[in-house]
Amino acid sequence: MTNAIDITPLRALAKRASARIEDQLVAERFEALALSHLIKDPRNFRPASDADIKDAPQWAKDAHARGDALHVVRINRNVAARIHTVALRLAKTCKLAATDPMGRPDDLDTITSARKFIRKIDNANFDIVARKVLQYARVLDRWDELSELLAMCPERSIVLLGGRIWHRITSVAALRLIGVEFGNCLARTNRTSPYGALLMNGRAQFWVLRTVDGVGLMVAMASMHAPVAFTEVKGPRNAPVRFDDASLAQLGLAIGVHPPPQPTLELLRPPGISAAVLAARGPCTCYLCRPRRLRSRRTE
Numbered sequence: 001m002t003n004a005i006d007i008t009p010l011r012a013l014a015k016r017a018s019a020r021i022e023d024q025l026v027a028e029r030f031e032a033l034a035l036s037h038l039i040k041d042p043r044n045f046r047p048a049s050d051a052d053i054k055d056a057p058q059w060a061k062d063a064h065a066r067g068d069a070l071h072v073v074r075i076n077r078n079v080a081a082r083i084h085t086v087a088l089r090l091a092k093t094c095k096l097a098a099t100d101p102m103g104r105p106d107d108l109d110t111i112t113s114a115r116k117f118i119r120k121i122d123n124a125n126f127d128i129v130a131r132k133v134l135q136y137a138r139v140l141d142r143w144d145e146l147s148e149l150l151a152m153c154p155e156r157s158i159v160l161l162g163g164r165i166w167h168r169i170t171s172v173a174a175l176r177l178i179g180v181e182f183g184n185c186l187a188r189t190n191r192t193s194p195y196g197a198l199l200m201n202g203r204a205q206f207w208v209l210r211t212v213d214g215v216g217l218m219v220a221m222a223s224m225h226a227p228v229a230f231t232e233v234k235g236p237r238n239a240p241v242r243f244d245d246a247s248l249a250q251l252g253l254a255i256g257v258h259p260p261p262q263p264t265l266e267l268l269r270p271p272g273i274s275a276a277v278l279a280a281r282g283p284c285t286c287y288l289c290r291p292r293r294l295r296s297r298r299t300e
Contacts, residue, residue, distance in 0.1 A: 002045045002071050003063065005056045009073045010038040013080055017087040023094045029121050030090055030129070034083050037126040041079055045071035086130045089137035094118060096140050110139050144191070153205070158254045164217065166251045169206040172196045178208055181216050183237045195221075204231065205255070209247055220251060227257045 014034035021027035038044055048070040053061060056070070064070055097114040104111060114136050121129065158166040169175050172191055179186025189196040198204035198221075205224050209217040218241050221232045233241040233248060241248065251257070 002039070002042060003068060004039075004045055004071050004073060005048060005052060005060045007035075007039060007073060009075060010044065011035060013075060013083060014038060017083045020084075020087045021091045021094060023118070026090065026094055026118060026121060030087060033124075033126045033129060034087070038075075038079065038083065041076070043076040043079055044073060046074045048072050082130075086126075086133060089133035090129065092140045093133045093136040096136050104143075107139065110136070153199070153202075158251060160247055160250050162247070163212050164209055164247055165212070166207050166209050166220075166247075166254075169199070169208055169219075172199055175199060175206060178206075178216070178219060181236075182219060182234070184219075184234060186219070207251060207255075209251075218245075218248070220248060222255065222257050227255065230257055 014031045017034055018027040018031035021030060048056070048060075048064075049072075052072050053064050053070060056064075060070055093114055096111060097118045099107075099111055101108045101111045117124075117132055117136070124132070153168060153170045155170050156168040160166070169178060172189055175186055175195060176189045179189055186195060191197065191200050195204075195206075199206060203224055205222055205227075207220045207222075209220070211217065216236060218233060218235045220230050222230050230243060230248065230252070233243065233245075235241050
């Protein structure tokens with residue numbers, strides 16, 4: 001085992017990770033297992049420098065004088081991430097074990113097995129716990145996926161004149177699949193993430209535009225209650241989409257989202273110029289107001 005001057009950071013990491021677990025006895029057992037695992041992993045240490053030894057307690061200075069190798073803690077990110085992941089899965093396992101099997105008759109054997117594992121967790125080492133809780137956590141995740149599908153929004157499709165079709169995204173699971181397809185952050189959506197929570201809470205609506213062949217063209221998001229504008233619109237790989245896009249405008253008309261009003265002649269009237277005079281002058285012909293196709297032409 002590595003001879004470390006101070007393992008307080010490792011103790012703190014193990015305690016933070018175990019705080020995810022509601023069962024106090026299980027949390028305490030995991031904290032001890034996690035600390036032991038962290039201490040045994042050499043990736044969490046580096047050789048102590050002269051400055052480290054100078055500020056070390058007397059026992060460390062005596063050990064250094066005897067020629068013993070000393071180290072200080074330098075927590076490895078991958079190791080820390082695994083500790084937190086196993087803790088989260090163990091918390092899910094506890095939740096699975098606490099489930100009433102009468103409500104899950106098809107998973108009676110799994111629930112019974114999880115309860116047996118929790119009762120005997122004192123006999124397991126960290127690697128056994130990590131392997132077991134992965135299996136149990138997957139069962140709970142499957143339950144969550146099914147509950148997401150049950151909490152679906154009403155299905156709806158809007159066929160456009162050009163043959164394209166807007167499909168309403170009806171669940172968090174479907175929203176996540178859209179993210180994978182489009183290569184954006186929706187692929188990491190869950191029920192508590194920003195987009196997923198908006199959908200689950202009925203505060204936002206999501207739509208995907210597809211061709212007749214099913215190719216995804218864009219994803220649009222708008223408020224569910226009194227939508228006045230699209231909150232976000234993206235194409236594949238977060239390609240930008242103009243808010244005056246014809247397909248988007250047709251969706252807006254169908255769900256009550258309208259483009260912002262264009263500035264009227266009155267709003268563009270310079271101070272001191274009456275509306276009648278401005279109308280008589282006709283449209284402005286300055287460089288900025290000139291159509292883009294004419295800007296590159298040389299004046300005669």
